[in-house]
Amino acid sequence: NAGVMQNPRHLVRRRGQEARLRCSPMKGHSHVYWYRQLPEEGLKFMVYLQKENIIDESGMPKERFSAEFPKEGPSILRIQQVVRGDSAAYFCASSPDGTDSPLHFGNGTRLTVT
Amino acid sequence: RKEVEQDPGPFNVPEGATVAFNCTYSNSASQSFFWYRQDCRKEPKLLMSVYSSGNEDGRFTAQLNRASQYISLLIRDSKLSDSATYLCVVYYTTGFQKLVFGTGTRLLVSP
Numbered sequence: 001n002a003g004v005m006q007n008p009r010h011l012v013r014r015r016g017q018e019a020r021l022r023c024s025p026m027k028g029h030s031h032v033y034w035y036r037q038l039p040e041e042g043l044k045f046m047v048y049l050q051k052e053n054i055i056d057e058s059g060m061p062k063e064r065f066s067a068e069f070p071k072e073g074p075s076i077l078r079i080q081q082v083v084r085g086d087s088a089a090y091f092c093a094s095s096p097d098g099t100d101s102p103l104h105f106g107n108g109t110r111l112t113v114t
Numbered sequence: 115r116k117e118v119e120q121d122p123g124p125f126n127v128p129e130g131a132t133v134a135f136n137c138t139y140s141n142s143a144s145q146s147f148f149w150y151r152q153d154c155r156k157e158p159k160l161l162m163s164v165y166s167s168g169n170e171d172g173r174f175t176a177q178l179n180r181a182s183q184y185i186s187l188l189i190r191d192s193k194l195s196d197s198a199t200y201l202c203v204v205y206y207t208t209g210f211q212k213l214v215f216g217t218g219t220r221l222l223v224s225p
Contacts, residue, residue, distance in 0.1 A: 033213070042217030043158065043201070056212065091157055100146035100205040103213060105157035 004029075004094050005074075006106035013082050013113050021077040021109045025094030032075045033103065034067060037089045049075060050098065082113045115140050118204050120216040127223055131192045135219045137202030138184045146205040147178055149187050151198045152218065158201055161187075192223045 005024040013019050025032050034046040045059040049069040060067065064082075069075040079086055089110050093103035120137045127133050139147075147164035162169065164176040164185050175188040185202055202216040 035215070043215040045212065045214065048212070089155070100213075102148065102160040102163070103158075105159070108157055110155075 004092060004104050004106035006090075006092050006109050008109060009107060011109055011111045013111065015083055015113055016081050019079040019082050019086070019111055019113075021079075021090050021092075021111070022074040023077070023092030023094075023106055024074040025092075026096075026104050029094035029096050029104070031095045031098040032069050033093045033095075034075075034077050035091045035093065037091065037108075039088070043091065046077070048098075055098075079111075082111070084113050087111055087113045116216075117141060117214045118202055118216040120200075120202050120219045122217060122219060124220040124222050127192050127221070129192055129194060129223055129225055131223075132188065132190045133192060133221060134189075135187045135200055135202075135221075136184055137186070137216055137219075138182075139202075139204045139214075140183070141204070141206050142183065144183075144204045144206040147176075147185050148203040148205070149174075149176060149185075150201040150203055150215070152201055153198050158215075161200070189221075192221075194223050194225065197221055197223045 007022050030051050032049045035043040037043050047060050047067045048056040064080045066078045089108045091108045093105045095101045118139050149161040150158040151161045152158040162171050164178045168177045173190045177186045199218040199220045201218045204214050
C-alpha cells in the first residue's frame with residue numbers, strides 16, 4: 001500500500017439515506033484532509049483531522065456532515081440524510097505532518113444521490 | 115474576494131504552443147505555493163512547488179511575485195498530454211494550517 005486509499009470508489013444513495021466515506025492515509029501520515037468537488041467546480045476544503053482530533057472543520061456544513069479519524073482505522077466522512085446537492089466527488093488527502101508538505105490524494109469517492 | 119483566484123479558461127492551444135496561467139491570492143500571510151494538475155474525474159497530483167526565486171522543471175516554469183500576490187505557470191512546447199486542469203494552491207497558517215485550492219484553469223491542447 002503506497003498511497004491514500006479511499007472506498008468505495010462509487011456510492012449511490014437515495015435521498016434521506018446515510019453515506020459513509022472511508023479514507024486510509026499513506027503509511028506514516030497522521031494528518032487527513034477532506035475536500036469536496038462538485039461537478040465542473042473546484043476543490044472545496046471541508047475538514048482537517050489528526051488522529052482523534054478535528055483540527056479545522058470550517059469548511060464542513062453545519063448539519064448532516066461529520067468526520068472522524070480514530071486512533072485505529074480509517075478516517076470516516078459521514079453524511080446523514082443525503083440530498084441531491086450532496087452528489088459530488090469527495091477526495092481525501094494525507095500529509096505526514098500538517099505543514100506545507102505536498103498533499104497526497106486518494107482516488108476519491110463519487111457520491112450520487114438519486 | 116476569493117482566497118485564490120484563477121482564470122477558469124479553457125485555454126485552447128495547438129501542440130507546440132507556449133501557454134501561461136496566472137493565479138492571485140488574497141492572504142499576504144501565505145507561505146508556500148504549488149501547482150497541481152487534475153485530469154478529468156481523477157485526483158489532483160502535485161505538479162511542482164513554487165519558490166520565490168522561480169523554478170523550472172523541464173517544460174514547466176513557475177514564478178512567484180509576493181509583492182503583487184500572484185503565481186504563474188508557464189508551459190512550453192505543449193503536448194497533447196498536457197490537457198488537464200491546473201490548480202493553483204496556497205498554503206498559509208492563520209490559526210490553522212491550511213491548503214487552499216483555486217478552482218483551476220482548464221487547458222486543451224489540440225493536434
